[in-house]
Amino acid sequence: MSILKFWIAGLITTVAAIGVSVPSWALPLSPGDRLRLFVAGEEEIPEAERFSATYEVNLDGYIKFPYLDPIAAAGREVSEIEQDLVKALLEGGFFQPDFLKVSIQLFEWAPIQVTVGGAVFEPGRVLINDTDSKGRDLPASIATVSGDYPPERYLTFAILTAGGIKPNANIEQVRLVRGEQEQVIDLSGVFSGSPVEDIPLIAGDQIIVPTRELPQYYLARPSQLTPSTIPVFLSNLTNPNNGRELRIQEVEYGSRLSQAVIAASCVGGTETTNADRRALLLQTDRTTGETLAIERSVEDLVKKPNDEQVNPVLMPRDSVACYDSTVTNVKSIFDFIGDIFNPIRIIKDIFIP
Template identity: 40%
Template sequence: MPQNRPGWAASNACPDKLLADGAVPPNHVPMFNELPVPLSPGDQLDVRVHNDAALSGSFSVNMDGTLTIPFLKDIPVLGLTAEQAEAKVAKALTSAGLYRASTVRVSVKLKHWATIQVSVAGAVFQPGRSLVGDRKPDGSVDQDLGDSTPGRYLSYAIKGAGGVRPDADLGKVRLTRSGTTRVLDLTGIFTGSAMEDPPIMQGDQVFVPSSGCIHSDLVRPSQITPPGIRVFLSNLTQPAASNAQSAISTQATNVPYGTRLLHGAISANCVGGIRLTNASRSVVLATTNPITRQTEVIERSVEELVRSKDRDLINPYLLPGDGIACYDSAVTNGRDVMRSLLETVVPIPVVRSVTGW
């Protein structure tokens, strides 16, 4: 039997908001100076050595994190900024005896960031490898030099993993690089206060812990939540014999993140019509508890949803992959039962001649 209310929304609701509007997260320390944009394998650099075309050109960082330039030994640049790589190239030129330290002039500029893979785990909808900083489908680059690629930041990696679940603890997000872990506060994405969104590099590991309770503040579109979700709708109520007859299209099954059950029922055309026969229709929601990952099934009457539209326990938020099914009212069910009995006991032609059906 369906439950009276979803466990994840009923017993796991967080008592407090993330932060008061406009508040600054506690212990906020800007980290942009500590974590400059680092180079990763595949990043493309424009290297210019003054008056030397043989040593100048476009070079990509190798998979082992080195930069290969003609006549020089491979230069390790993994995790460095373009400015630090410039100093490394200048030193390699002098070490090879090609230039003196006083005369070498080198320019290293970023041409294009490569797509990188970052591991994202914890309270996200799709944990695993997240592809960050992907190019356009045709592989084109927006600029000749200095492509900033905003996708190479922490928030993009989290969104690439499906976004955070409602139980995420955004004040304790962990970013691990080369064995060193930093704890970051991303609550500012939802509160508008100062926050940290550091750049990331190939091999970084991100962990979003669970708070053990549900933050309704997180159930809305944002930088680190889904812009929209796909739900599965089924409406075979009278007089429809299929979802097509209920006008359930692909557009109806794609709703903004933060949509509640009542709006999902409206998308499935479960709401409306003759009040006497349709008001007591019921809606069944099959959802997955984001904390326990167990499937839960609840049932609501349409009338109950309309009366208590602002109560989380009655009208819960929809999550990715939820399923909604509509059932006819008791009046419609009784009418169908009577019709079936009549068709079984009395021949159909006789019924039609007497009743005019």
């Protein structure tokens, strides 16, 4: 008997858990979305008097059909609009119930603006699904294509558009706020390979990526939530007045300081002159404006490539500069003295490439 009670209690708990699960949103409409309405039997009616046409959700979130009151569309699904339209047409006496056949199909998804905050590289308002219109300038009689898949109107793409997540992002507790509703989404499957519920967005949605106290560097790799490559400023100057060695390099996201040092040609060469070279990493938080300077021995970077304290992960728009060794600096001093006593060499350097 006790076993039966335990089983029933467990069943009730399971049902209750299912009943209070957070609802998932389908792909709802936003201002600017375009729908194609087909009403059967209108072929013999003059085109100017037909209900069949292409309609667009207005800025106020409503669709205006001829002779009818506006129908709310923003935040709702196409099937709901179709039901409201059928009801309005019947109540208005435009069609008999037995002869009314209506079909509303999605023709084109519009670009929308959402806000992204928290542990992302470029927080703020972003425009997503900013694609060229496939039929906005076509007459209604021609623009009959229906159906559209907007991969850029989903949660993961909005986060990526905001620069992607930082290594200290809590991707298991991403918050999506829509009006008075809020949903918490676990996006860890983007990195683990487990299923991910990628939520479709509407205009005005707010996304908040919580911040962890400590960074998780396994997040620093190309993914749906992070950039494939990042720009890094590299400088390797023996003579600081020569700007030819300053450049912007695109590196794979997740690369470390040692890889930038190699890309800047700071590693290798004669051991006597180059073994004591040093590298300087400048990281600026674009949100706070705070700049962090990290100096490392090139030799340490080569010997301890897996030490995160010695060899940190590069972030977007980091700056890496290489300093010459003591031997090279002494050589530069003697070269400078030689230039003073031999000005002809300076003239050659200026006029002879």
